Amino acid sequence: MRWVPGDGWVLLAPAKGVAHGGVWRTPDGTVVKRLVPGDERPGRYGYWRRQAEVASSGVLEWTKGLRAPRAVKVETDPDGITLWTEGVVPGPVSVDEAAAALGRFGLNRVEPANWFARRILRDRLDDDAAHGGWAGCATADVLPADVRRLCGELWTRRTDVLRELDRLPHQLVHGDIHPPNLLRRDGDDLIAVDFDQFGIGPLGFDLGYLLQSTRAPIAELVAAYQAGSSEAWSAADVRRGAVLTAAITLVARAAWALTQPDPGEHLERLVAQTPIVDEAVRHASYKAE
Template identity: 50%
Template sequence: MPWQPSRDWKPLTSGTGQATGGVWLTPDGQVVKRLVPGVTDHRHHAFWERQALVAESGVVAGTAGLRAPACLGVERDEEGITLRTAYTSPVDWAPETLAAALGRFGACSLGEPAWGARDVLRDRLRTAEGRGGWSALSGAGLASVAIEELWARRESALAVLDELPRVPTHGDAHPVNLLGRDGADVVAIDWEQFGLGPAGFDLGYLLLATEVPLDDLLDGQSGSARRGAVLVAAYTGVSRAAWALGQPDPGDHVERLAKLSAVVDEAVSHASWKAW
């Protein structure tokens, strides 16, 4: 008999990963996420089993800064995986506080699991190359000189990221995933893209999702974290805008592109330095 959620489970809207087949809240306060088979490459950012492996391993169950909700069970069957975790009550975090928590998480010493995501930005840029790069921006008159230079310097930028310290990364550090509180630390959900990545990776994603100025968000962070955050934010933000132009509902990615000009300029300087 095919797997089905119980009738008394309440559907939740969170959980939009490629492997997510649904998320529900049970009457006794458990969150049930159904994972369905997809990408099988253990290092790919969308590896379908990663969220269950993160929960089972407990690798981020008690990390400083950022941690996962308590795992209440992992059940595997022929059609997929059912992951049960404790419900995470939302907290209204200030972006600066989230940035500081991500910095503490990035300072944790964790071994790299065999199934951790790796080279996320490189993979995403390869996907963008297959779609024609950022040509949609040129066609829409949105490609500035700095954006064109950023695309031309992408291999140098990736080389800069390769040389940064490798630190624990959530992989999708958007405020919608940085929900709960455990003392001074953040309880985060949706660990599909967890792994070790360049310093500042998570901060770059957070930068794209907030209106807080770059200097305020990165106050107190290391130079390595700033370089990583700027490069990740610039390449991710511009790639999102180029992709959005071909979508029926582009969201706010194109509008946000104008707000990224200073970040793009700084990213070009980092990539150009490596080129020399």
């Protein structure tokens, strides 16, 4: 029998992407997320079973900085997986609170499982290369000339960027930090959702994703991150990881958006964050020479 939502369930988020089959709230307040089959490679960023693994392991119900809502049950059927988690009432989260929570999250020590994502940016760049790279950004008249030039340089130096990220300390990462995934504060920590790319990544990775969703100065975010982590790492390294991650992601998303009927906000974000892309190119250029 084909899986269908229960009676009285309220749709919170429609299906999107490859493995996301929708999110609902049940009459008793439980949140249900449906996962549909996709990439079966456990280490890849798009591994479709990862959120079920996170819920079943319980690993993110005790971590500091970020925590996942308590898992109620995980049900598998021939068509996919259904996750049941406790409902969480959203509340305000400032960007400084988010950055500080990410700093604390990086301090957690967890033995990596085989289903942890390990090479999110490298996998995404490999996928982009298989589809022609970021050539659209180099010729898009809707982008300023300096932005087009920086996009081309960043693509050319992408291996140097990855090498720089590999040199940084590696730690737990949420993998897809942006405000809608940060539900509310819980003491000094934040309740977060959508750990579909959770795993191990370079220092500053999550901060780089957060950077794309705010106009807050990067120096402010790094300072908050340092406060949350009790300055466990150098501010220069945190900033380098965030800048390199943000730049790769900003340009990659813009390149994808240019292939869509409505590019949406990705081009605007790229233009607004041009200094971040320029800084990333300078990091890669300096190390490559």
